[in-house]
Amino acid sequence: MIRAHTVAAVREAEAPRLTAGEPLMARAAFALATRVAAELRERGHRVSGSVVLLLVGGGNNGGDALFAGTHLARRGCQVHAALLGERPPAAGLAAARAAGVRVHEVLAAPDVPGAVVALARAAGVWVDGLTGIGARGPLRAPLTAVVGALAAEKAASPDEPVVVAVDVPSGIGVDDGALPGPVLPADVTVTMGTAKPGLLLPPAAAVAGRVEVVDLGLDGDLAAAAPAVCRLAPADVADLWPVPGPADQKYTRGVLGVVAGSQAFPGAAVLAVAGAVGAGLGMVRYRGPEVPTGLVHARHPEVVAAPGRVQAWVIGSGIDPDDAARTQAMEESLAAALAARLPVALDAGGLSLVHDDGHPDLPATVVLTPHAGELATLLTARGEEVTRADVEAAPARHARLAAEITGATVLLKGAATVVAAPDGPLYAQADATPWLATAGAGDVLAGVLGALLAGYGDAIAADEEGRLTALPARLAAAAALVHGRAARRAAGQGPDGSGPGAPITAQDVAAALPGAVGALLR
């Protein structure tokens, strides 16, 4: 699992070590130089003789870049430093000059962005050391224009140069993942001591590239501080996944009640069920009208259409809230789940059940699964006027707000999926592929989540002391990981999303689920 800590937590962990004189910056800079050299070699370049440009701001972030440049110059790189802060870090500057780094006072140039771009064109690596955890707000002039010009230059030739961000891509919201102004998208971010929330959270996560965490020996100090954002790795999900043992039978594995699909949108029933059975569980009980029931049985003859005991529910995929009969079925199932303390995935039309405060204080065992548009509608209905664009600009903040207002856990779908409970860490999963942006993919996710919730349903229902309140968020993040990996598999991409892939349908994703789960458990 990757854990990200806020700026305040990092400062607190570093403070005693800095007071004790630990050489944190020297460690950071050495690791940064090592990474730059590795990037050069991985691209088939010799380290010696390569041209490296350091973009140096006025704080310790620029200091990291300068000290790293010192190491690189000693290894034979031709290193240039563009000084872009008003008071460049003195110790780093002196060390860099002594090692032969060529220093450019570009702020004195008549055309600052032009002067930096001219240096950049000659370099195979750009090291972004403008601002790190000391940044406040969007980049200021003239950095705004410099970064904009460099980003345009990079966009014109994406493979060369390699952009290595120091700690964070300068200009992102370090704690909230916002993109308040222009940034230079990185290929790799070398982050110091621990990941930062903005490296995991959308939209900023998309400009961080691969994130490499440098061990500064802060783990012990940071262990005491709760992470602000977590990202589950496949091994974490394997640990959580309900794997049947020899003593299990279908009822102990978990039964999922599905209230999805309608006469108007019958396919959603098939897809939600396909997600659940593909993820693996004891049994699905489907509750719906004739057309979707017939379709479900045609694809999944094992599904039971008779009422009975369940351990969790999926409610709402493919249901129009104006469909009175289906809305009544959703209400009854939600009420039954709440009375029995069973977990619920509340999707699509099911979200309308919490648009008013008829359910004023949901437990965190109810997981809402909106996309950005649905979350905007839900928040607006609950008195927080926001648009889809507002949600997309700050997904984590809006997911948390919805969790606080409703009491539920919120899984917000998107290119990266964010999960927020009313408290506890956020989760940010980026395991999917843009090929997954296709109709019905969300119905499959609801089914996957339902299967996982069913596997833990009895334990959650029995948890009177609230020891498992953080579990639904973790399960939701796990469902997003498996769903995303199944999509990559279906699209013919590697588990890390490598390769161009190919078009997929929601059904393809469901069909790839058993293989994706099996690969995790191997």
Ligand SMILES: NC(=O)C1=CN([C@@H]2O[C@H](COP(=O)(O)OP(=O)(O)OC[C@H]3O[C@@H](n4cnc5c(N)ncnc54)[C@H](OP(=O)(O)O)[C@@H]3O)[C@@H](O)[C@H]2O)[C@@H](O)CC1
């Ligand atoms: N602490 C440690 O032990 C370790 C820290 N480490 C490293 O130090 C970094 C933190 O360094 P830091 O605290 O010096 O701040 P930093 O990120 O360089 O930013 C401050 C500079 O940016 C400027 N600036 C601010 N906002 C701006 C804006 N919007 N637009 C433009 N400029 C803006 C600000 O200017 P000012 O506002 O003061 O005029 C000032 O010049 C950290 O990320 C990591 O890389 C590692 O070596 C490990 C050990």
Ligand SMILES: Nc1ncnc2c1ncn2[C@@H]1O[C@H](COP(=O)(O)OP(=O)(O)O)[C@@H](O)[C@H]1O
């Ligand atoms: N650009 C993207 N990259 C990766 N995954 C995406 C992207 N866009 C959407 N997704 C995922 O695709 C799914 C779409 O679900 P949703 O919007 O509910 O569609 P539907 O309502 O048609 O089922 C979600 O799991 C979402 O996270």
Ligand SMILES: [K+]
């Ligand atoms: K930076």
